[in-house]
Amino acid sequence: MRLDPKALRYMSNDDFRVLTAIEVGSRNHDIVPAPLIAQLSHLRGGGANKRISDLVKRKLIATEQNSKYKGYKLVYAGYDYLALRTLSKRGTVTSVGNQIGVGKESDIFVVAGEDEKEVVLKLHRLGRQSFRNVKLKRDYFRQDQSPSWMYMSRLSAMKEYAFMKVLYENGFPVPIPVDQNRHCVVMEFVEAFPLRQISQVGEPGKLYSKLMDLIVRLAKYGLIHGDFNEFNILLKDDGSPILIDFPQMVSTSHPNAEFYFNRDVDCIRTFFKRRFNYESVLYPKFGLDSNKEFDLDVQVAASGFTKKDQSQLEKYMSELNEQGGNSGDDFVEDLPSDEEIVYESDENEDDENKGEDEAVSTNQSVDTDQDFDDQDFV
Ligand code: ADP
Ligand code: MG
Numbered sequence: 001m002r003l004d005p006k007a008l009r010y011m012s013n014d015d016f017r018v019l020t021a022i023e024v025g026s027r028n029h030d031i032v033p034a035p036l037i038a039q040l041s042h043l044r045g046g047g048a049n050k051r052i053s054d055l056v057k058r059k060l061i062a063t064e065q066n067s068k069y070k071g072y073k074l075v076y077a078g079y080d081y082l083a084l085r086t087l088s089k090r091g092t093v094t095s096v097g098n099q100i101g102v103g104k105e106s107d108i109f110v111v112a113g114e115d116e117k118e119v120v121l122k123l124h125r126l127g128r129q130s131f132r133n134v135k136l137k138r139d140y141f142r143q144d145q146s147p148s149w150m151y152m153s154r155l156s157a158m159k160e161y162a163f164m165k166v167l168y169e170n171g172f173p174v175p176i177p178v179d180q181n182r183h184c185v186v187m188e189f190v191e192a193f194p195l196r197q198i199s200q201v202g203e204p205g206k207l208y209s210k211l212m213d214l215i216v217r218l219a220k221y222g223l224i225h226g227d228f229n230e231f232n233i234l235l236k237d238d239g240s241p242i243l244i245d246f247p248q249m250v251s252t253s254h255p256n257a258e259f260y261f262n263r264d265v266d267c268i269r270t271f272f273k274r275r276f277n278y279e280s281v282l283y284p285k286f287g288l289d290s291n292k293e294f295d296l297d298v299q300v301a302a303s304g305f306t307k308k309d310q311s312q313l314e315k316y317m318s319e320l321n322e323q324g325g326n327s328g329d330d331f332v333e334d335l336p337s338d339e340e341i342v343y344e345s346d347e348n349e350d351d352e353n354k355g356e357d358e359a360v361s362t363n364q365s366v367d368t369d370q371d372f373d374d375q376d377f378v
Contacts, residue, residue: 008084015060016085017041018051019078022061026150031064031071079150080123083182092179092186093121105156105247105320110189113178120175120190124153124160124183124247126316153183155313156247161185162305163223163246166296170221173214173242190242192234195271202239204276210241211268212284219261219290222252222297228264230271248317251297252290261286 021040025032038048052072055061060078063070074082087093094112101108106122113119127149161180164187168174176188201207211233218225225232226248234242250260265283272278284290301307 008081008088011081011085012051014041014043014047014051015055016082017043018048018055019060019074019082021048022072022074022078023082023150026073026148029071030148031066031069031073033069033071037072074150076123076125076149079153079183083123083184086181087121087179087184087186090179090181093119096121111186113186118189119178120187122157122160122185122187124156124185125149126152126156126320150183152313152316155309156317157183157185158305158309159249159313160246162300162303163249165303166299167223167243167246169299170294170296172218173240174246175242175244190234190236190244192236192242194231195233195235195241196230198235199275201235201276204272204278205280207235207239207241208268208272208278208280212265212282214241214243215261215264215268216284216289219252219284219286220292221294222292224250224252224254224257224260225264226250226260229267230275247313250314252292253297258286261290 018037018041021037022032024040025036029036034049034052037052038044041048041051043051052061055078056063056072058077059075060081061072062075063072065071084093084096091114094114094116097110097112097118099107099109100120105126106124109121109123110118111121157180161177164174164177164185168177175190178186178188180186211228215225215228225243225246227245228243232243232245234244236242250257252261254260261284269279269283272280
């Protein structure tokens, strides 16, 4: 488990200023040099360096050397804290409880939300599995923006929240969306088990029809889930399904829409045959059953998750999938922070920062008037 909310209590404002400065600096720098962190955090006189070395020791940031200078980058733990702090300031997460899920690309916690009500916190962790390979292919994205795990995980969370919201508002059975910040989504805790864990149902035919109807209804609204399987369908006691996990949703106007649609349909057919020994000659067909009547895709774009965001995330995810499938059930403990970055325990800050001034002066200008105290960098 990599989320230790108790440690939040030991975080000072200056710690957060430094974390935020590194987050902001990361927009223009793969690794952020210490003088820039000092400048952005408005902490002078060695104050920033002291905080930096402390945060390195606590493994919230890591140090890295490139050909020109040594600098710092956030690792997931630091990014988690930034998001948690924002969510806790907004009151949508008040304390963190147990981890209930570990996917290939997410960690799921039950947390307390407003009025101590249980909600789910999903932390998106894109690039956890195949970071090394993706890094090799970075040039592919360079013209636009480098696909840091931080940026892509945030896009993934934004997408999930945007779709969940639009689906919820249109009456689809999905968790109630609560909040989103950075790589985190907060949503209703659904008291139900994934279909995967269910060995028997009263009337498999009835459930089968409900699920196929759901696929068809999504398509009528212009959408395909893209990962419609027994892991992403929760089954409530009353037999009604709740659909989760939306980062891979695509539009029915996507060039490969038919492929994704059929794959969703086949997942259900295969699962029902294997698990419940249930087969039906009836199943939806793309084109026949998927004629669009509404356009949720447009509503999603209007929510702030743009077509450009969508296509960038799609490129990145298809690269990840090329390298490792998309089943989501086998967790690979392979954080970028562990494999890419050398943690540093050495305390000699003066040496660390040598030669960085020059690097900073050649880099893009940064708005130093920003005040980080109460801002969310979303
Ligand atoms: P991943 O992208 O890693 O597959 P999911 O969103 O599918 O993440 O969630 C993984 C697991 O966490 C689910 O199979 C389910 O058991 C649990 N889970 C996720 N969201 C909820 C929720 N809102 N309520 C209850 N359980 C959930
Ligand atoms: Mg899933």
